[in-house]
Amino acid sequence: MDFINPETLKTIQSIWHQVEIFFHSLILPSRLWQLAIILVCFGIAHLGRIWLAPKVDDWARNRELSPRQLRSAIIFRKRLRGVIFILLAWSAVFVLSELSPFYSRRFIVVLAATLVTAWLVVGMLARLIHNDLLRRIVTWGVWIYVALYYLGFADEAAGLLDTAAITIGDFRLSALAVLKAMVLTALLVSGARAVTRRATARIRANTDISPSMSELVIKVMQVLFYGAALFVGLKSVGFDLTGLAVLSGAIGVGLGFGLQKVVSNLVSGVIILLDKSIKPGDVISIGDTFGWINSLGARYVSVVTRDGKEYLIPNEDLITGQVVNWSHSDEFVRIDLTFGTSYHDDPHKVRELAINAAQSVSRVLRSRPAVCHITGFGESSVDYVLRFWIEDPVEGLTNVRGAVYLALWDAFHANGISIPFPQREVRVLGGSTSDATASGENPQAGS
Structure with missing residues (x-):
């Protein structure tokens, strides 16, 4: 154990001691009864879910629900067992409080009901995060923190994670800081995503703003919001971004030579948005491709043809090549x-x-x-x-x-108008047949 930091070892021993005390307390007769009550509540909740889930499905099928209502019904069905357990557990807490004034007689049941309630609330609120990866990071991070908090191990676990760190000069990076950064950054990015989605819908619905200017405003807004979310999330947990800026500058110089085409397409995309030469909905033809602009991306333009094919044309080709815009100034x-x-x-x-x-x-x-x-x-x-x-x-x-x-x-x-087609006459010149016969060829044979 010499390779373990003494402070880390001391923290692990303290946590293990508290865990032993907690589990030893569970074998007391009053605690065993509470564990039995929790198991009974869980069993009834499981059977209740089996019985109620088909009824929820039938109820949803027999009604004309909006997509949001249908999504809520699906979420409720998935969490039906937890909802039933919470109702039963808190009902058991109420009954135990009436039977005995001592809190220790209902402590385990209260703890289980509180944990499941907190987990259910966190799971419901996490549905506001649309990105699956971000939602899982936030959900599991908050679930673990809630469990450690109500079990009384939050401070010890935070101390243990803080001792697991690497130090490079004045820079210290601990596991606790990484976890905090991941959860907080995921929350901020999810908030930025929600704000940009709502703002994007409003901007695109505004008919006073041209489509190309709308796309430019949306792209700039996304860069600002997402960049601010990442910056604030990392800075708030103590990350020093000065060294990161120097490192990114050095890496940028090295990658710049290999990413000239990418940078050219990015700059061309900004120029296209600024000069309004093409915009979503325009009908263009470039080379052999004829179709309408579906979307303007940072690197390419999506062009959809009449046969359903979607061409991703680099922005640079639209700037340097000849493009026919059938609807640039008008639709005629x-x-x-x-x-x-x-x-x-x-x-x-x-x-x-x-x-x-x-x-x-x-x-x-x-x-x-x-x-x-x-x-x-x-x-x-x-x-x-x-x-x-x-x-x-x-x-x-x-x-x-x-x-x-x-x-x-x-x-x-x-009206008797005829559409003529070319007609040709073939004349055999005199002497051609005798020449063919003299040479021993059959004049009727094909060549």
Whole structure:
């Protein structure tokens, strides 16, 4: 035991002595009766949960509950055994207090009821923390502290954890400080998360703020709140962050050369938010990707296409490359369709039919008139271009083109307008057959 600090050894011996006293006190006749009462309460609570859980499920199924009410019902069902035990244990405490004025006759039952009640309250309040890891850290940390506090071992356990420490120069890091930092930081981060979520919902619901500015404000707010939570959580338990700042600066210089692309994407993301070149909901095309902006991230932009694919495009590509924003200044998009008709058809009638066909499609705007022009005289047809406008490119371009082409087909078919296709004639020049026969080849055989 020479490797153990004498102060630590003394603390362990003190805790062990108190544990021995506590367990020896449990074998007293009055304490055995109380333990029996606790076991009976637990058994009844377990059977009660088995009996009541299906009834709670039936009650929830037979009612139209909101998601929050349904979540509350599920949480209550999971903690049903604890709730029943608490009711039975405190009822037993009340009966024992009426039977005997001595507190020692009900001490163990009071202790068990208090512990379970505190654990249940902590578990319910921890549901406010949405992150699973943070919730578990806070829940288990507070549960252990509550148990040690009511059992009378809190000061000794804190002293034991404080003696388990490492010292580097003037810096001392103990297990107690680490645990306090973990629990407190988890609580502060959870609070920051709750505040930012509520503020984010309000900012995005405000129509006076542009989407790109909303995303910028949200990102800055998240960085400030989460950074402040980490700083306050570490500083409040005695961590000296001066050395950490120097170390992070040195590491930052080393990593900067290897993370140039990452930093470039981060800076590009800030520029995109500031200049409002693209924003969530815009319809863009970059390279072969056509879709609408789903979200703006710190490193990439999420673009969702019509076929359900989600492309994560680095922010740097949107800054340095050519991007077509179909809805940058407004939602209006002009679409051009080309087609041809026979030389025997009246071009004036063709143009009129084409314009009427385009305007018969529901997505084509009436406020911006469609036009049709002759673009040239082709080899087998008179060539036209039909131009019309839409204001919902997010709904797709190929489908509206197909709808207009179908309307053109119906209109031309109903009015006798023909759509020609190229025809070719093959002529066999004189002497080619005799040449093939003279060379010994079969003129009917395929090549």
